Amino acid sequence: MILKGKVYKLGDDISTDHIIPGRWFHLRSNLPELAKHVLEDVAPDFASTVKPGDFLVAGKNFGLGSSREHAPLVIKMAGISAIVVESAARIFFRNAINLGVPVLMCDTSRIMHGEELEIDLAGGVIDSPARPGERITFGRIPEVMLRILDEGGLVPYISKYGDFKL
Amino acid sequence: MGKTLSEKILTSKSGGEARAGDIVIVQVDLAFVQDGTGPLAVRVFESSGFQQVANPNGTALFLDHAAPSPARELSNDHILLRNFARRTGVRLYEVGDGVCHQLVAESLAGPGEVIVGADSHTVTAGGLAAFATGMGSTDIAMAMALGKTWLRVPETFRIEVSGTFQRSVAAKDLILYLIGLIGADGATYKALEFGGETVDRMAMPDRLTIANMAIEAGAKVGLFPSDETTRQYLGTMGREDKYLQLAADPGAVYERTVGIDASTLEPQVSCPHTVDNTATAAQLKGTRVQQAFIGTCTNGRVEDMAIAAAILKGRKRHPDTRLIIAPASRDALQKAIAAGHIQVLLEAGAILDPAGCAACVGIHQGVLGDGEACISTANRNFHGRMGNPDSYIYLASPATAAASAITGEITDPREFL
Numbered sequence: 134m135i136l137k138g139k140v141y142k143l144g145d146d147i148s149t150d151h152i153i154p155g156r157w158f159h160l161r162s163n164l165p166e167l168a169k170h171v172l173e174d175v176a177p178d179f180a181s182t183v184k185p186g187d188f189l190v191a192g193k194n195f196g197l198g199s200s201r202e203h204a205p206l207v208i209k210m211a212g213i214s215a216i217v218v219e220s221a222a223r224i225f226f227r228n229a230i231n232l233g234v235p236v237l238m239c240d241t242s243r244i245m246h247g248e249e250l251e252i253d254l255a256g257g258v259i260d261s262p263a264r265p266g267e268r269i270t271f272g273r274i275p276e277v278m279l280r281i282l283d284e285g286g287l288v289p290y291i292s293k294y295g296d297f298k299l
Numbered sequence: 300m301g302k303t304l305s306e307k308i309l310t311s312k313s314g315g316e317a318r319a320g321d322i323v324i325v326q327v328d329l330a331f332v333q334d335g336t337g338p339l340a341v342r343v344f345e346s347s348g349f350q351q352v353a354n355p356n357g358t359a360l361f362l363d364h365a366a367p368s369p370a371r372e373l374s375n376d377h378i379l380l381r382n383f384a385r386r387t388g389v390r391l392y393e394v395g396d397g398v399c400h401q402l403v404a405e406s407l408a409g410p411g412e413v414i415v416g417a418d419s420h421t422v423t424a425g426g427l428a429a430f431a432t433g434m435g436s437t438d439i440a441m442a443m444a445l446g447k448t449w450l451r452v453p454e455t456f457r458i459e460v461s462g463t464f465q466r467s468v469a470a471k472d473l474i475l476y477l478i479g480l481i482g483a484d485g486a487t488y489k490a491l492e493f494g495g496e497t498v499d500r501m502a503m504p505d506r507l508t509i510a511n512m513a514i515e516a517g518a519k520v521g522l523f524p525s526d527e528t529t530r531q532y533l534g535t536m537g538r539e540d541k542y543l544q545l546a547a548d549p550g551a552v553y554e555r556t557v558g559i560d561a562s563t564l565e566p567q568v569s570c571p572h573t574v575d576n577t578a579t580a581a582q583l584k585g586t587r588v589q590q591a592f593i594g595t596c597t598n599g600r601v602e603d604m605a606i607a608a609a610i611l612k613g614r615k616r617h618p619d620t621r622l623i624i625a626p627a628s629r630d631a632l633q634k635a636i637a638a639g640h641i642q643v644l645l646e647a648g649a650i651l652d653p654a655g656c657a658a659c660v661g662i663h664q665g666v667l668g669d670g671e672a673c674i675s676t677a678n679r680n681f682h683g684r685m686g687n688p689d690s691y692i693y694l695a696s697p698a699t700a701a702a703s704a705i706t707g708e709i710t711d712p713r714e715f716l
C-alpha cells in the first residue's frame with residue numbers, strides 16, 4: 134500500500150505530555166474535545182493545518198513518557214496516517230500499532246516540514262516526489278505487529294482470531 | 300547458556316524457551332489500570348464484546364491520579380470504574396488508598412510474576428523481581444479479557460553497583476545519575492538488571508525507587524534479584540507465601556554492562572525538561588524554587604517521609620517556598636503519622652495532600668504558576684508535566700527536596716544532614 138501525504142515536522146523528545154497535556158486529563162472520556170488540544174504546547178497550529186492522510190515526522194525518542202493511549206489516539210484523530218521518526222518510545226510505539234497507526238523508524242533529518250511524501254509500507258521505503266533519488270528506507274516492523282496493523286489494530290485482530298497468534 | 304532475569308521469568312511464564320529477541324505469549328499474573336487509562340480500557344473491553352475478565356483476582360483498578368476528583372468529568376470516570384469492578388468482581392482500590400504502583404508493591408506483586416499495567420511506571424514492581432511493564436489501555440483491556448499478552452523478550456543491560464553511598468546520597472541519586480549517563484532513550488526496549496554488592500545490601504524502598512525510574516531511560520523493565528530482603532518485605536506485607544528466590548544465571552549474556560561506584564555519587568538533580576539533563580545539587584545552588592513536592596510512586600514511602608522529617612525537624616520552610624507532602628499510600632501515611640514524621644513536617648510548614656498521585660501529573664493539588672519552579676521527588680520533569688507549560692521541574696531525592704524547601708533554592712542536603 135502506498136500512502137501519500139504532507140509532512141508536519143517536529144523535533145526530538147516529543148513527550149506524551151506534549152502530545153496531550155495532563156491538564157486536559159478530565160477530557161479523556163470526551164475524545165472530540167480532547168483531540169482539539171493535540172500537541173498544542175509545541176505545535177499550536179497542528180490540529181488546524183493537518184489534513185487526513187498527512188504524516189507526522191519527528192526526531193528521536195518520540196512519545197516518551199506515559200502509557201496514555203490517548204496520545205496516539207488524538208494524533209490518529211487529527212488524520213495522521215503514519216508517524217515517521219528517528220526512534221520511538223516503546224509504549225507509544227506499541228499503542229500506535231494497536232490503534233492501527235504505523236510508526237516507521239528511519240533517518241528523518243532530511244525530511245522537510247510541508248513536503249509531500251509517498252510511503253510504501255510493504256516495500257519499506259519513503260520517496261519524496263519533489264526530490265527524486267532521495268529514497269529513505271525504514272526499519273522492519275516485527276511480524277506480530279505487522280499482523281495487528283494489517284487487521285487495523287489490536288481490537289479487530291483479537292475479534293478475528295480470538296487470541297494472540299505468533 | 301545462562302539466562303538473564305527477564306529470560307528466566309519469561310521462559311517460565313511462556314512455557315517455552317524465551318531468549319532475548321524472541322516474541323512470546325505469556326500468562327499474566329496481574330493486569331491493572333488507573334483512573335486516567337482505565338475508562339478507555341473498560342470501553343475497549345466492552346465494545347470488543349467481552350463481559351468477564353479472565354482472572355478477577357489478578358485484575359485491579361486504582362483511583363489514584365485524580366484523588367479526590369477535582370472535576371465532574373473525572374468523578375464520572377470513577378463511577379464508570381467502580382461499576383465495572385462491581386460487575387466483574389475485580390479488585391478496586393479507592394480514592395485515598397494510594398498510588399497504584401505502591402499498592403501493587405505492598406499488596407499484590409511477587410517475584411517471578413508477569414505484571415502489566417496501563418501506566419508507564421508499572422516497572423516499579425521490578426524491585427520485587429516481577430517482570431512488570433507498562434502498556435496502553437487496549438493492550439491491558441485484552442490482557443484482562445484473555446489473561447495473557449505478547450511480549451518481545453528484551454536484551455539486558457546489567458547495572459553493577461559497588462561501594463557505599465555517602466551521607467545524604469541514596470537510591471534516587473543513583474538512578475538519576477544512571478539516566479544522565481545513558482540518556483533518556485539509552486535503554487529503549489531493553490531490560491535493566493541491577494546487581495552487585497550495593498544492590499545486595501539495598502533495602503526494598505530503594506529498590507522500588509530505582510525500578511520505578513527504569514522507564515525514564517526508555518527501559519521495558521527494571522529488575523532486581525529476589526533475596527532475603529524481598530522475603531522479609533513480603534512477610535511484613537503479609538504474603539511471604541509469594542516468595543521465590545530468583546537471580547540471573549552466572550553465564551547470562553548482557554548487551555552492555557555499566558559499573559557505578561556509589562561512593563563517588565553526589566546528590567543529583569534532573570533539570571528541565573528532560574530526566575537525563577542531570578547536574579549535582581551543588582552546581583545548581585542559587586536556583587530559586589517556589590514549591591517543593593515530596594511524594595509519588597518514586598519517593599512517597601514512609602522512609603522518604605523519615606528523611607524529609609530528619610532534615611526539617613526544628614526548621615521551617617522558606618517563606619517563599621510551598622512544601623507539599625503526598626504519601627504514596629494509606630499505609631505509608633499511617634506509618635508516617637505513627638512515627639511522628641507528619642507532625643514534624645507540618646510544624647515545618649508543610650501542606651499534607653491525600654495519599655495518591657497528588658501534584659505529580661498536573662491536574663490538582665499543586666499546579667505550578669507561570670514562571671514557577673518546583674523541586675520534586677517525582678520521576679518526570681517534562682515540559683508542562685505539572686499542569687503548566689510555562690513552569691520548571693527539577694527532580695531530586697527527598698533529602699535534596701527537603702533541604703531546598705528550607706533555603707528556597709536548590710540545595711545540597713549535606714549542608715543539613
Ligand code: SF4
Pocket residue numbers: 364398399400418420595596597655656659660677678
Ligand atoms: S505518582 Fe506520578 S508517576 Fe506515579 S503513577 Fe502517579 S502520576 Fe504516575
